[in-house]
Amino acid sequence: MSGEPLTKKVHQEEDSSKIGTHNGTFHCDDALACFLLKQLPQYRNAEIVRTRNQELLATCDVVVDVGGVYDPSKNRYDHHQRTFNETMNSLDSSKKWTTKLSSAGLVYFHFGRDIIAEVLNWNSDDKKNLEKIYDKVYENFIEEVDAIDNGIHTHDGEPRYRISTNLSSRVAHLNPSWNTPNQDFDAGFDKAMKLTGEEFLERVHFYYNTWMPARNLVLSAVNARIKVDNMGSIMELNQGGCPWKDHLLDIEKELGIEGDVKLVIYTDQEGSWRVQGVPPVLGSFECRVYLPEKWRGLRDDKLSEESAIKGCVFVHSSGFIGGNKTREGALEMAMHTLKAHSL
Incomplete structure (x- = not known):
């Protein structure tokens, strides 16, 4: 199904279509599923019908999160x-994700490419x-919605703390309180569609405008790394703020390294350097690898004295990152780190 056309049409009439979903308490997946569908030309002006009445649902052009049927x-x-156990992987074996899909994931699987194109x-x-x-929008946005709606934890065992500000939690808070008179679930659902939609659009634009252009920069840096360190263990980026981690991991896999x-x-936003x-x-x-333990938590002159490297700014207490005023200083910190790890 990965080859579905970008111009897939489900219903040709723009003004009379209906999207059905359940009434009452709403969740992130049904709100997001409805928003996603309304990004398509055929559903842009669709009426949202919130009901569990099967006769009313039968009049809808598309139904999400209710009805007991998955039939694209x-x-x-x-x-x-x-009987439903579909995942991205079960519907398309080229996709790696095995989280059970919610209504948002199902809509995204079938229409996501068209939606992004729109x-x-x-x-x-x-x-x-x-x-x-x-793929990135699924992995870093939709999958979380799928997992939470289906009660799938990110970990085994007892969590150390609870995350209560994720998108699904914020949508849940838009439902009327149990003791609120004249409860208006539809008004809350409209707010939930807006909230989930804004965050979806932000993610799409991030991957298009910010993440995608960074790939070529990281690829060039990977190819030039031997000029920085003859073992190829240090990569240099001369543009601050470039999102590099997932690009680097993907490129390493593609190149077999x-x-x-x-x-x-890399440079930070103020012109200093980070390692x-x-x-x-x-x-x-x-x-x-981590920066040497004896550097961790030190700053400025104390760090420069301990490391015998000029221009040091800091090393984080965990050792995952450090800073220097110059490229030469950052590179020297990196080289010393490799030596400390016998690399």
Whole structure:
């Protein structure tokens, strides 16, 4: 299904279409699913019908999160039935994600490329980069919604603390309180659609305007790393603020050099330099190598004295990052770190 056309049409009439979903208490996935559908031309002016009445749902062009049916040929996208266990991977074996889909994930799987193309006014035939954005938005936005709605934890065992400000939690807070008179769930649902939609659009634009252009910079830096360090263990970026971590990990995998780059030096927004350990996987707080323990928590002159390197600014107490006033100083800190790890 990964080859579905970008111009897939589900309903040709723009003014009379209906999107059905359940009434009462709403969640992040149904609010987001409805917002996503309304980004498509055929549903842009669609009426949202919130009901559990099967006769009313039968009049809708598309139904999400209610009805007990998943059948894309009939535009039915519920995930609550006992027999439902679909994931991105089960529907498209080229995708790695095995989190059970919610109604948002189902809509995104079937229409996500079209939605992104509409949002970005994508006139290019460049399907490869569109697919990269599609994947990143799922991995870093939609999958979380799917997992939370289906009760799938990020970890095993007892959590050390509770995250209560994620998107799903904020949507839940838009439901009327139990003791509020004249409860207006529909007004809250409209706010939930707006909230989830704004964050979805922000993610799409981030990956298009900020993340995607950074890839070429990181690729060039990977290819030039031997000029920085003859072992190829240090990568240099001369443009501050460039998102590099997931690009580096992807490029290493593509080039068959996974784990080769241990440290990255780069400018910060004020013109100073940073040296930072590369995480083994995206999102990890671990590093392939850490700056020397005896430097950690020191600053300025004390750090320069301890390291015998001029211009030192700081080293974080965990050792994952440090700073220097100059490129030469940051590179020297990186080289000393590799030597300390016998690399």
